[in-house]
Every structure is written in C-alpha cells, then in structure tokens.
Amino acid sequence: MELLWKSHMKIHAMKLVYALLLVTLMSSKVTECRKGKIISTSFEYSALNCRAHSVSLKDFGGVGDGKTSNTKAFKSAISHLSQNASEGGSQLYVPAGKWLTGSFSLISHFTLYLHKDAVLLASQDINEWPVIKPLPSYGRGRDAAAGRHTSLIFGTNLTDVIVTGDNGTIDGQGSFWWQQFHNKKLKYTRPYLIELMFSDNIQISNLTLLDSPSWNIHPVYSSNIIIKGITIIAPIRSPNTDGINPDSCTNTKIEDCYIVSGDDCVAVKSGWDEYGIKFGWPTKQLVIRRLTCISPYSATIALGSEMSGGIQDVRAEDITAVHTESGIRIKTAVGRGGYVKDIYVKKMTMHTMKWAFWITGNYGSHADKNYNHSALPEIKNIHYRDMVADNVSMAGNLEGISNDPFTGICISNVTITMAAKAKKQPWTCNDIEGITSGVTPKPCDLLPEQGKENIRDCDFPSDYLPIDMLELKQCTYSI
Template identity: 40%
Template sequence: MTETLPVGRFQLQQQRVELKRCFLAFLSSHKTLFTVLWITAFVSVFLWQRNIVGARFSIFAKSGPGRPVPKTRSFVFNLTDFGGVGDGVTVNTAAFERAILAISKLEKSDVAQLNVPPGKWLTAPFNLTSHMTLFLAEGAEILGLEDEKQWPLMPPLPSYGYGREHHGPRYGSLIHGQNLKNVVITGHNGTINGQGQSWWKKYRQKLLNHTRGPLVQIMWSSDIVISNITLRDSPFWTFHPYDCKNVTVRNVTILAPVSEAPNTDGIDPDSCEDVVIEDCYISVGDDAIAIKSGWDQYGIAYGRPSRNILIRNLIVRSMVSAGVSIGSEMSGGVSNVTVESVLVWSSRRAVRIKTAAGRGGYVKHITYRNLTFNDARVGIVIKTDYNEHPDNDFDPKALPTLEDISFTGIHGQAVRVPVRIHGSEDIPVRNVTFRDMSVGLSYKKKHVFQCAFVQGRVIGTIFPAPCENLDRYDEEERLVKRSASQNVTDIDYNV
C-alpha cells in the first residue's frame, strides 16, 4: 500500500528539500564561503572590541543584580552605619574614617570587612588599616573629590628624591595605606573613580604646584590583594604598590582615556617583591604596567629591587606608551620577571625596557612568552637613552646592566617594527634570546628588526629575519652562524 502524504506535508517537505539544495549550492562557492567566514569573524571582533572599550568593561561575567555580599572577615560593617550617604553629592570622608577607625580598634587578627553598598560615594582621600577588606558591592562607586585642596600633601618617595613632577611634596592617593598587613580591596565589580579629568587639565595648563596623586597607593606593606573591581580615571598612576611584599592583582579592570590622560599608568609595582598580576584588562593613557625601583641616585641609595613578578593572562592597550614596561626608574634593580599570555592591542609599543646612564641598577632574568601583538607601532623595545632625571646630581657613570632576556612565542599582526633593541657602547644588551616568533608586518621595507650593541641568539626560524648582531642556532640549539659583530648599529626611528 502506497502512503499518500497530505498536501500540506508534501509542500513542506518539498520546501525543505529545495531549501537544503539552495543552501548546499550557496556553500559550494568558495568566494561566498570566504565572505561568510570573513563577515562572521569581523562581527565577532567588532563585538569583542565594543565590549572591551566600553566604560563598564569587565572580562569577567557579572551575576544578576542584588547579589548577597559575602562575609570575608570575622566582623562586617556597612558604610551607612557610620553616616555614609551614596548620593554623589554628600562628602563621605568622615564616614570612611569612622568606619576604618572602628576596624583598627578590633583586637582579632582577621578583623573586619567594610561594605560599600550600591551608590555614588564622594570622598576625599582616606587611609586603610591592617586586617581589613574594603568590599564594593555591584553598583557601588567611590568618587574622588576633584578639588586638589582636599587632597593631603605627603613627603616625596625616598627612592625618587622629589615628587616626580615637581620638587617638594606630592599629593597623596585617594585610597592610601602604609605599614599594613593583610589588606583586601575587592567586590562585585564596584568602581573606584578618581575623576581625574580636572587633574589632567590642570596638569596640561601647568596649574599644579605638586605631583598628582595615585588612585590607590599602598606603601611598606605585605599581603595585599586587589580583585574583582574597576579602577578608573586616576589623577596619576592608578595602582602603585611601593616597597611591598606579596601583592596580588586579579580580575581587575583599569580604565582611563587612551589620550589626554597623562601618566595614568595602570599598575606600577615599585621596589616590590613577590607580585602576581593576572586576568586583568587595562586600557590607559600611559604604560598599562610599569615595573619600577627608584630613580637615579635616590633609587641607588634606597636599594630596594623589584623581583619575583609574574604577569599573565592580560589584555592591555596603550596608545601613548607601552603595554608592559620595565623602567625607566629602575635604579634599585629589576629581576626574575615573567610576562606571559598577554595580548597587546592598538598600542604605540607592546613591551618595553627603558633605562639610561645615571640609573645604575640592573634588569636581568626577564622572560617573555606567548605574547600577541595586534596593531602596534613597535613590538619589542629595549632603550638605553631614556634621559629623564630628577635633577643634575645624578652620576653619569652609574650605568645599568641589561642581561638574560628571552622572548619565546611572540606572534601578531599589523606591527610596523617588531623589534628595536637600542643598546649602546656603554650600556650593551647581553644574552638576549628569540625563539618561535612570527609577526605580521604593516611596513614592508627593510630595517624592521633593528639592533645596536646587542649580543644574543636566535633559535630556529623566526619572522621577520633577525638583525645581524645575533648568533643563529637551529631548532636543536646547534650553532649555525656566529655573528660577525654585536656592535652593529641599525636603528631607524623614522620607521
């Protein structure tokens, strides 16, 4: 018996067959398939970039509104219990101070959590205390007062000699701490906003008599954690741990305009030891990260290196400076730094080491691996003539040492100059290694891998072709060709 399909089902089946045939014919065209794939990729990248440059960007998903605030300490206080009003108009400095004073008087070692509820909490700078957690709820925003008269003046940092932008005192940070232990700043992606626009304008107009203050500065402290928050629009450097040990920055978004926001570095570990920076997004008006250790004779005298620093799993952007920098203030030394799994996009430089005669100190045992450069003018920079000094009393014979620097797994596209290593006769760059490198160029002429006074090696095949200063080894690390001279100069700043 032959089954007879109803007219409606038959028509539907015919439509499905016809649709399938049209779809297969559509895909049979290589040109059409390429177009589909290209459009899909473009839309994906567009949506990704739209998200990451948004004012409320976070690479970590947020849960729904009204999440309960976890209890992380033995005692929990709310800012409203101390008179805080989150209307964006009321000044809450006294409320923060009363709450933190109450925490400081508690005797237990794992003391208290201060909850900042949703709202806009305007405040002048205030100090943290040991054994506390500052918790910013979802929708909470701490706002810094824009009137610089409300920001206290502090002595210059001992390893800098003066306030970095002006002689004499410097402005303190919006959130500050000294000689602390066991401090956490975290939340449900709440925001600390320095409202730096007025500071940047006054700086450009030369109306400030003192160096601008950071957004968050912790000094001479240990066991510091910053996580799951947004830091934005700092007057100066955003997070500045100074002479600290055991510092962790995780799941943090740091934002400032990529232009017209001078010196708004993202994270500047300065004479710090045992630091982890991971899973962050940073887009700012200067270096996304800058590792420091003091400036010229002041940093040499202070003698505190930055060492044992791990930087990983970041997306960073710096149209003015670099994604990850070491220096230029590195007079106490920098060593044992690993930078891995970092995407640098739409930036002037990707990774950079900068120093000069007069700095002294050293940069050594630095490892870069699994880096991606997307649209960078210069990919890798080592610069030894960054001649900016605190005063004229520096010793020009205090020469820094640069050695044991490796680059492995370096990839990317749209890079104008992939490598520029500018050593000098007085400050040569020693023992540099390149391996597994392939960077697509946006500049097709010669001299895109530039070297001067550098000694090192290339293992295997890399693109673009390396400079003549470097020895060549095969994949099994057997010597293929020895460089005729490490002192050849092939630097072209016009490229």
C-alpha cells in the same frame, strides 16, 4: 446522637481554626523570611583572609548621592574598625550608590569591599587630598619637585589588607587633574587611585578603575601582593595614567586584568637615579598572566625607566596587546645604575603595533642634575618566546649603551607580520648581544640565528614563585 454529632462538629471546627491559625503563622514567617532576604545583602568572595566583623559605610553617616562628601564617614568607619584588628579583623562594606570622597587611609587586617553598583567618586576639592613627602627612592615628586598628594585609597606599614568587590567602581574623575598638569599649575604630584607602602600580604581584586588622576595601582616597598580581575580604563591621551606599577616590590602576581590607558599598562619600577641606587630595593619575583592591554602611545609591559634599585625575575605569559605602541619595553639610561635581568616572556599575541620589541638605553628623564654619569645599568638575560604579531610597523628597535652592551637577549619561535606601510628595515640593533631561533622577519646581525644543531627555545622557568603558593579563602557575609 444529635449531641454527639454537635460535639464532633465543634471539635472539627476547632481543628479547622487551629489549622488556619497554623497556616497564618507559617505564612507570616515566610513573609518575614522573604522580607529578610529583601532587606539583607549576602555576598561571597575569595580573599587572603575572611573577617570576623563587618559594617556598612551607611552605619557611619555615609550618603551615596554623588554630591555629599563621605571622607569623614570613611575615616570614622575605619577608625572604629581598627579596634578589631587583633580580633579576627574587620570589613567595611560600601553599598550601591555614588560615594564622593577624598583621600582616606586603610588599616591592617582589613577589607574594603565595594558592591557591584557602588561607585567611589574622587573628590575635586583639593583640600581633601593631603600632601605627603616624596618617595625616598625617587627623591622628588613625578609632576613637581615638592611633595605629592596622598592617593585616594592609601596605606603604609600595613599587614593583611584587601581592596575588592563585586566589580564595584573607583572613579578618579581625572580630567580635573589632567587639566592642571597640561596647564603646568600643579604644585605637587597628582594622586594615584590605590597606593600601599611598606606593606605585606596585599590583595586588590575584582574592581573597575576609571579616569585616575595619574597611576592607577601602585604597591611600593611591599611584598606578597595579588592583583587580580582588575579593569582599568582611561582616555588613551590622558597623561601618565599607568595601569599597574609594582615598585620595589617582592613576590607579586598580576592576573586577569584588562587595561586601556594613556601610558604603560604595567610598569615595573624600583626607584630613580641616585635616589633609587641609594635606597636599593629591587622589584623581583613578579608574575604577570592573562593581561590584555590597549595603549597606542605606550607599552604593554614596561621595565623602567625608574629601575635604579634593580628588576629581576619577571615572568609574563598569555599576554594580549591590541593597538599598543610596543609589546615588552625596557627603558633605561646612563645614570640609572641598577639592573634589569632574568626577564621571561612567552605566549604573547600582538595586533597593530608600532614596535613588537623595544629596548631603550637613552631614555633620559632624570630626577635632577645630580645623578652619577658613571652609573651604568646592567641589562642581561632577556628571554622572549612563542609570540605572534600582525600589522607591525617595526619588528624590533633594540638600543643598548655604548661601552655597556645589553647581553643575553634570546628570541625564539616568533612570527611578526609587517604592516603594509612598515619600515623598510624591520630591525634596528645597537650595542646588544644575543641569539635567535625561528624568528620572522630575520633579525639584525647582532641577534644571529642559531645553527640547526643548537636550536632551542629561550628559557622560561618551570618552577613556581612563592606568591603562587598562597591559597585564597571563600568568605561569606550578610549585611
């Protein structure tokens, strides 16, 4: 019996040791798993395309201390990833940190992704900003007649390119450039934060852009563009810090953006005077939705003034303007040529405005003295409806061009509450033609109220543009 009992106890002890060993091994695996979760970073986002390959900027010597230049690291990483363009594309992940860098160029089938705590700091070393030729549709730089500095994030002749993140930040450190601009020391035009040229299938989303040297986002000569979930902030007196400027682009969607700037929040463009006329690339099929703008010295949405290649089929809705100089502004002049037509705006709310509606036919500001004085712009079929504005200094200032009236203006269902010290005459109109319906205060005589038997809302297209048909994919990565 005693021998049997000892044998039983030995087996029990072995089972206990085995069980303890198993628990220890399991605990070790759990610890390793937990460590793995700490070490690895998983993230997901919506994108036009997901990528088969992904690397971190740190893998190429990136240092996120806010002092070390990472220009070479960005260029090395992107050069390395270029070999994957035909093998499912690639992604460059920018982790948390402050990443000082000069200008760098993107590639096709590529995603630049910024962690929520990643900050790209634009270098203040002018040697890190190469100079390139002026845009052909402008003929010269905006700040200086010579060339222009390459944008911080740049690309040309690309297909399928994405700049996105978990609301990571791009800080242009613009005061360095603003001072040179004010002191008239610029030899070349200031850089933008993001510029993509001659490219197709572009996504720029879920980022915060701060203190750009000049314009923030500039797609130009491009198509099939989504700009979504962007926050743009710059001092309200910073020079030319336009928010988003689609320029000679087709099939573009701008959605869910918040912009505080020293210039127009969205500026739609297509080239300047004789250069834009010759180049001849219009901006068309543009959708703007759920935009919030604060810009006391500029417009919520500006059409022009560089519109010589033409602007057509712009649809804006659910727009909020707060303490902004004007709501929708059309800017043009003799010598521009081109056209602005088939513009549709509805569901706009404006608080504290200088002008609710502003059309300018004498904007001036020419590229040079060689513009064609016979090149008159065509402005027609401009539709505004379902708007409310309060604390407004002047309801509308609509000025066409003598012998070139702006026609087909329609304004319906608009209520404007004037400020305590508003202009005595709420509307000023010259060289325009149009109709109104249900507009308060009563518009000028050139915009007569429709008779009751003819009352209708101004048009707004019910169809969808091709850009709305693009479906984003859900991408998941681990770094």
